[in-house]
Amino acid sequence: MHDVPVHHHAPPTSFLRKHVFSLDHKVIGKQYYGLALIAVFVGMILSWLMRIHLGWTNLAIPGLQLLSKSGAPGGIITPEYYLQLMTMHATIMVFFVLTTAPFAAFGNYFLPIQVGAEDMPFPHFNMMSFWVTFIGFVVLMSSFFVGDGPTLGGWTQYAPLSAVGAVSGPGQGTGVVLWATAIAIFCIGQLLGSLNFITTTLDMRTRGMSMWRLPFSAWAWFITSIMGLTAFAVLMPACILLILDHVAGTSFFVPGNLVINGQIQPHSGGSTLLWQHLFWFFGHPEVYIAIVPGMGIVSHVLTPNLRRPLLSHRVMVYSMGALAVLSYMVYGHHMFVSGMNPVSSLVFSFPTLVITIPSTIVVLIWMGSLYGAKLRINSPSLFALGFISMFITGGISGFFLAQPSIDIMLHATYFVVGHFHLVMGVAAMFGIFAGTYFWFPKMFGRMMNETLGKIHFWLSFVGAYCIFMPFHYLGIAGNVRRYPAFTDDYLQPLIPLHRFITVAAVLTGIAQFIFLYNLVHSRFWGKPAPENPWEATSLEWSTPSSPPPFDNFGGKLPTVYHDPHQYGVEGASADYVMQTSPEQIKSGHDEA
């Protein structure tokens, strides 16, 4: 059989269609990546400001008064402004980095190539998906400059304080409305994206590419997009109801007779828990939306470096699927201490403990596959190992939090902050890094600098543990999260630890500029990449050039003959067999 020619359409020539409103999934993927890159540095600088404030509360940060006169008079951050910075940090990171980079950016770029398609089925939706997300980001950032600044309610925006307006603090009026608008817009963008991802996977696979022949990363994006489809569809109306509480005088999330700052609120009949139910119904699937693509990327990156398949392709995919299903049944574990009915705590605790099973299986597959393997050590594989390490460390604290009786003590302390920064924040970031080092040669035709990559890894790895491990001790010592300063007696002894964390955070942050330098430098002056630098089998390494041509496979579609994990194949001409290679293999690993 020969590769089938496809109807050829000419690449766009105008600047706007080529670079701005491009319909090409590869350009859109890069746009998403660029957005995430801007967002992650903004978010990181915000975290520096927070950390400096926590370590040295009365330190003036020169120039900060330019950003907000009232929030940082003379450069000293007020408690309220601390919370505003924190909220923006979290919102930017969760939505515009951890959702966009591993899912929207890499997914857009590589999902169509990995299934062997020339593009997604709905390029216009795809373009809208990015630009809508971008508008969401602009709306969110605009809240820095409007009225008394961004909202201080945290990325969870708990009612009633998020719903009563300016009386509950600076930024709680316009700030919340802008926040909710930005997130509702973001939801639309991700819904459009999910629609494209699912149809791409279901309907665009090239000849021979059965579902079980999809690589892990494609499976992960597929599963994630199904979660995205239903989770964002619930967050969007929740945000709209929140906006109505502000602009239309409704009281969906505000009960009656509420006194805030000495003023009785003109609301009645609403329920604060309703917001939490709606938010976490989205919120827990969202944390898996952030991590499952990372799992896929890590598996995809590890396999070629192991030179043998993972223990099981199918069990890995089933586990990711089980995570997706269970993620809809556990959201109440964020509400153990909310005043939710105590029986519910029990009901949610059980599936929460059950969800550790697929998580553990995923980890065991990686560990078992690593056992005895001659792993090729390079930047992508190091970051993949880092991901696994962070996921395990952060996951273990999940076991404790999952039990209501223990969570009563740990809830809303730094223990939780340590948990989710390791398991979601750093792990997903490492997934993004692994993906970047791995796919950069394909995206730009040049290699990234290995030495810099390894330095970047070790600094980030050690740094992340220095920052986030002590969080657990702080939490156990009773340090409540979202405190802008530690004035209470029992917190005084913890200040040195906070200062240590601050120093670690600033240094680890600076190390990220090595990555930025590597990225920019390699983009223009990096070593030209060989055709298949990692000797990997999946379809992105079968395109005629790096970066791939406009239609990905150069006027034809490939035909697929094998699983994506034909490594260490006995009797084959090389130790691996490309998915597109018609070579017959005697003792392959084909499960499909």
Add this chain to the structure above:
Amino acid sequence: MSHADLTLEGYSAAIMPPAFSIPAKKMAMWLFIIADSATFAACLVAYGYLRVADAHWPRPFHSITNVAIMTVILVTSSLTMLFGIDAAKAGDKAKAVRWTMITAAGGILFALLHIREWLGLIDEGMRLFQNPWGSALFGASFFSITGLHLLHVTGGVIALIVVGIRYKGGRYNSDDLEITGLYWHFVDLVWMFVVPLVYLLNLSH
């Protein structure tokens, strides 16, 4: 030509048959419907949540005539949509366009009756933030749920007219009409839940 436009036969030559033997466009509409169901379900659950928690939830509706007429119109418009699609599949273009426009007219009639009802309620003093009968959340949830539905009806009418005209002009084919029909039936389906939950349970006795 992109993959989305490939017919089922076109698929098999170059790529795997689509997972559920339907073209990507139709799959996308089903996915949209799944997401939109979640959106409406979240709104209805929120409404129910607030209603259940309130011992003095108002039940102000006196007459079911209007909502009954609206229901008949909307369900009938689903039927006329089907006639249009069937005609399109049978190749009778003129008939298909006619039925599609009748469907759109049904949607417009529905929207007009709905707006008239809204105006009546607003006249009686019902607002998003208050009403003369009891819990202020009654108005809030009524207007937001029916408003969201009305928004869908409006979008649907516009889609029907646009797709109908383009189908007539030859830019769209009977599949596109069918996919628009899927959306229209879904709007009807949501109404089947809105009527009992938002209207009938709030009927005064």
Add this chain to the structure above:
Amino acid sequence: MATAEAHRSSTGKYIVVYVCILAIAALQFVIAYSNLDGSQMLARMLVLATIEAALAVLFFMHLWMENRGLLWFVVILTGFVIFAMQYSWTDSFRLLNGVPWAK
């Protein structure tokens, strides 16, 4: 729709479904005037609405005629997500009754 006959029979089917849906809706209107208490009435309304919706999905939206895989995909995914959403009720009842169920 190759033949006129197949066409006519599907028209017939649509009309039957249409009448069924309207009949169920009418039944809902009748129940609305009965003196059932809240939860009883809600249960009946929901069951009837679900039947109506199922008729619409299966026959108006042709899900019955599509690939069975699509039927399961749509029904299981939507059903599961909507089902998972129902947990919030317990807190709503508790606000009113002090216990997480209807009284």
